[in-house]
Amino acid sequence: MVIGIGIDKMVKPEILAVSGYAAGKSKEALKKEIEISLDDIIKLDSNENLYGCSPRVQAALGANPYFNFYPDAEQTELKELLAGYAGVSPDAIIAGNGSDQLIEFIVNLFVGKGDEVINSVPTFDVFRFKTQLAGGTVVEVPRDENFNIDVAAIKAAVSDRTRLIVLASPNNPTGTITPQADMLEIAELGLPFLVDEAYVEFSGETMTSFVERYPNMMVLRTFSKWAGLAGVRIGFGIVPVGIADIVHKMRLSYNVNAAAVIAVRETLQDLDYLRANVEKIVQERERLFVELGKLDFIKPFPSRANFVYCSVLRGNASDIKNMMEKKGILIRYFNLPLLQNSLRIGVGKPEHTDAIIRALKEIGEGISD
Ligand SMILES: *Cc1c(COP(=O)(O)O)cnc(C)c1O
Numbered sequence: 001m002v003i004g005i006g007i008d009k010m011v012k013p014e015i016l017a018v019s020g021y022a023a024g025k026s027k028e029a030l031k032k033e034i035e036i037s038l039d040d041i042i043k044l045d046s047n048e049n050l051y052g053c054s055p056r057v058q059a060a061l062g063a064n065p066y067f068n069f070y071p072d073a074e075q076t077e078l079k080e081l082l083a084g085y086a087g088v089s090p091d092a093i094i095a096g097n098g099s100d101q102l103i104e105f106i107v108n109l110f111v112g113k114g115d116e117v118i119n120s121v122p123t124f125d126v127f128r129f130k131t132q133l134a135g136g137t138v139v140e141v142p143r144d145e146n147f148n149i150d151v152a153a154i155k156a157a158v159s160d161r162t163r164l165i166v167l168a169s170p171n172n173p174t175g176t177i178t179p180q181a182d183m184l185e186i187a188e189l190g191l192p193f194l195v196d197e198a199y200v201e202f203s204g205e206t207m208t209s210f211v212e213r214y215p216n217m218m219v220l221r222t223f224s225k226w227a228g229l230a231g232v233r234i235g236f237g238i239v240p241v242g243i244a245d246i247v248h249k250m251r252l253s254y255n256v257n258a259a260a261v262i263a264v265r266e267t268l269q270d271l272d273y274l275r276a277n278v279e280k281i282v283q284e285r286e287r288l289f290v291e292l293g294k295l296d297f298i299k300p301f302p303s304r305a306n307f308v309y310c311s312v313l314r315g316n317a318s319d320i321k322n323m324m325e326k327k328g329i330l331i332r333y334f335n336l337p338l339l340q341n342s343l344r345i346g347v348g349k350p351e352h353t354d355a356i357i358r359a360l361k362e363i364g365e366g367i368s369d
Helices: 027-033 055-063 076-086 099-110 126-133 151-157 180-187 241-250 258-267 271-293 317-326 350-365
Strands: 093-096 116-121 137-142 162-168 193-196 217-222 235-238 298-300 307-312 332-336 339-346
Touching: 055 258, 076 093, 076 235, 076 258, 093 099, 093 241, 099 126, 099 162, 099 193, 099 217, 099 235, 099 241, 116 126, 116 151, 126 137, 126 162, 137 151, 151 180, 162 180, 180 193, 271 298, 271 307, 271 350, 317 332, 317 339, 317 350
Parallel strands: 116 137, 116 162, 162 193, 193 217
Antiparallel strands: 093 235, 217 235, 298 307, 307 339, 332 339
């Protein structure tokens, strides 16, 4: 036995081949780069909720004396709470450490080596990432110039290796929603069909009720965005009962922690407050869209989520993102074949819109034609 040969060489090749998923920058990381306090950083790069979570969540977490005990492995109360919120039966509910984890679970249920997943790009990169880690192949079906999906091309992409069709609506990073009729046309194909509705509270149009009618449909939702609980990690899915049973069998007993269960309980007691914040964000999104449109070097796209996607018409999106960071504002930039020279800016409070527009105006003055 030769000592010293790295065991990394023994990792499964399908894992070694995959490029990682790039998450947004943390406030702590930016604080290390520039002179700024954490409270002064405006973080709008990960579609988080700048109104925060319900104050009831904070109080209940601080007061809970039971963190020494594991949460309920059966997730009985959690499933009932989530089912009540979604308006479905608890048997149809799966819960995860963020909906990210549920994407992982669902991909792993259906996709193995050589299998295909149909993905309408550009979209959330986790679909690609998890498919490739499972040894599968992503079949990319491009969206049109306004980022609407191409249903005919999706149908044409189906092969005998297709195991899953995924779709985010509203889509990240473009903010586009897919009309219900298009989603039903895809559902009619009868293949496992995953609709990721991470932003549905901001768009108001959910496919949840169709899961009962289409035994191949699965809908994922999350408390990260609308409920301000991104850091607590709680997502859920509405899936056919048979699939829920299989997910419960394969998941680890405590994949949702006790703090997240408390957070869900308290959040659902404070819906009026949280929905009022969602309404404020939706209004602010429209104002941000109008104000961005007034800048001659930026073209914003209409959004149904809590962010606005923009093409940069003059100048370089990466430079603009860096200059914004120097001013303490974190936003996302892309420069990919289908997301050329573009920015994604989260929607915060009115003062954040003002700060973004002020900063972009200053930056715009320095960009020559
Ligand atoms: C943010 C986001 C998620 C992840 O949500 P978590 O519940 O925080 O894991 C899932 N899908 C899309 C499209 C997202 O943008």
